[in-house]
Amino acid sequence: MTLSDKNYAFVMHCGEMGSRWGFNRTIGQMCGLLIITKEPMTANEIADALSISRGNVSMGIKELQSWRLIKVQHIPGDRKEYYAPAGTIWDMANRVFEERKKREIDPTLSLLRDNIIEQAHNDDERFAQQQMQEIHDLLETVTKWSAELQRLSPEQLQSLMKLGSGIGKVLDFKDKILKK
Amino acid sequence: MTLSDKNYAFVMHCGEMGSRWGFNRTIGQMCGLLIITKEPMTANEIADALSISRGNVSMGIKELQSWRLIKVQHIPGDRKEYYAPAGTIWDMANRVFEERKKREIDPTLSLLRDNIIEQAHNDDERFAQQQMQEIHDLLETVTKWSAELQRLSPEQLQSLMKLGSGIGKVLDFKDKILKK
DNA sequence: CATTAGTTTCATTGTTTATTGAAACTTAAA
DNA sequence: TTTAAGTTTCAATAAACAATGAAACTAATG
Incomplete structure (x- = not known):
């Protein structure tokens, strides 16, 4: 699956903002991507969509989980792990806020x-x-x-x-x- | 003038927190230093107190001014520029908040x-x-x-x-x- | 207008942080 | 068990960012 121009622009913006929001570029992109994508995504799909290494995605997932921003989902009969936002936009903003308070x-x-x-x-x-x-x-x-x-x-x-x-x-x- | 252990610890903490607060280590230190120092300081005094280069202080001052966190003061008959916090703690927190909103x-x-x-x-x-x-x-x-x-x-x-x-x-x- | 105290700039260097990818690990299925 | 699909780790490398200091600049003073 490949992103439309507009969606791609949004994801890249999340990347640029990433470091200001408390994480790094790649993690910002991943977060943006998962938010605007209706279906949960596998780590490989994320790596492809963003043209980054599989290892980098793995690290990013770990980090996003530590912020409680994403959750894992499983599809019956499929061994892969699927990732999706861990709640509503409001929930996520709250988490970022809490986490930053904890660190800052x-x-x-x-x-x-x-x-x-x-x-x-x-x-x-x-x-x-x-x-x-x-x-x-x-x-x-x-x-x-x-x-x-x-x-x-x-x-x-x-x-x-x-x-x-x-x-x-x-x-x-x-x-x-x-x-x- | 040299910092007491406790004051030094505070300044170093501001440095470590610096990047989380939106600027970098040195600028965090400078900000902390000016806050806990009663008298306005010259750029050279700042450089000495923090053991950093004069040029670095100059950059830091520019940045802190762009955040509207410090102000320049002049002492009659003295050509040097003296720097001090640009307001109360509350004012400064407000400025940081505003500035970050603008950027984030x-x-x-x-x-x-x-x-x-x-x-x-x-x-x-x-x-x-x-x-x-x-x-x-x-x-x-x-x-x-x-x-x-x-x-x-x-x-x-x-x-x-x-x-x-x-x-x-x-x-x-x-x-x-x-x-x- | 020459001197000098003071400040800023910026190319270079040093430090930190992010990314890759190959190897190690995990686990479901044959 | 063995195999293979999937995931994680981490040493090496690349990219981004910060700091230095010498040279350029500015402006007050004699």
């Missing part, structure tokens, strides 16, 4: 905590600690907040997202009520 | 729009277009939403962030009111 925020949060609990020994360390405290508080807020969003039901999320510019009003309203 | 989301959104307005020519393209539409809608929602957050006053933001698990209740509450 959590390690820093942990370092900051370790540093902040220690006693500062001079002015430089004192100032540095204040700054680290600020970063820490910010990251912690973001972390809590994103956990909160994950906990909302899809309907609530929908409702929140649609709120858009209404969010300000709802907040003001809530504040008024609380003041009573 | 906007180009994709634009490609998807171009693709979606065209007529699909066969089943493969039709299915691919549906998927692209989903990605498009998701990214657009995220984009609008983040623009919305930027528009809120700091107080409203504070209020929203502190809401935490209360967000669900506020939403339900809002829905009830709307139904009347």
Whole structure:
């Protein structure tokens, strides 16, 4: 099977964006390819479609699985493994988000905590600690907040997202009520 | 001036995280260094503190300026340029967020729009277009939403962030009111 | 306008990261 | 078991990316 020009362009774009999204070019391409392809694909089909080596595909699959972005499927009477996206677009975006938080925020949060609990020994360390405290508080807020969003039901999320510019009003309203 | 062990550890961590945050190691280190250093620093001081070449610092400064993360300061009677963070921690996080959106989301959104307005020519393209539409809608929602957050006053933001698990209740509450 | 302190540029070099493909592994079927 | 279809691994290689430092540039000062 060969990709149409438009689909090929999309897949290549995913490749170029790959590294910005947290993985590398090939993995970005694989992900894009599996998303726009209706039927699950074998590793060989992926290698052919993208003109890359079989070994590279194997590595990519491993990586995409570690991000929980793809799943394996089997077809009765066929020994090959077929790969497909592990959920809806929304699910996948969520996974990328979570995984990136784990890699980009959590390690820093942990370092900051370790540093902040220690006693500062001079002015430089004192100032540095204040700054680290600020970063820490910010990251912690973001972390809590994103956990909160994950906990909302899809309907609530929908409702929140649609709120858009209404969010300000709802907040003001809530504040008024609380003041009573 | 030489860094204390603890401050050095923080700066090195920023370096290691650098590439995950969107820039490279050296630039991460520079950013961390300027954040925990009370006084603005010259390019030479930065180079010394991090043991990197003067040229590398110059490149890094340019990059950090393009992210709007640092600003130049001048000291009367001194010809050197002094560098310092361009705002509060919160400001900087915001800038990184904006900049990354510009690099990670906007180009994709634009490609998807171009693709979606065209007529699909066969089943493969039709299915691919549906998927692209989903990605498009998701990214657009995220984009609008983040623009919305930027528009809120700091107080409203504070209020929203502190809401935490209360967000669900506020939403339900809002829905009830709307139904009347 | 010549000097000099300070900054930027960029070709070269060094480092890191990604890819290949052949060999090793796994497992279903004969 | 043996065979063969399918998959994974990993040393070697290729490609991408980052860092250096000497030369070019800029602009304040005498």
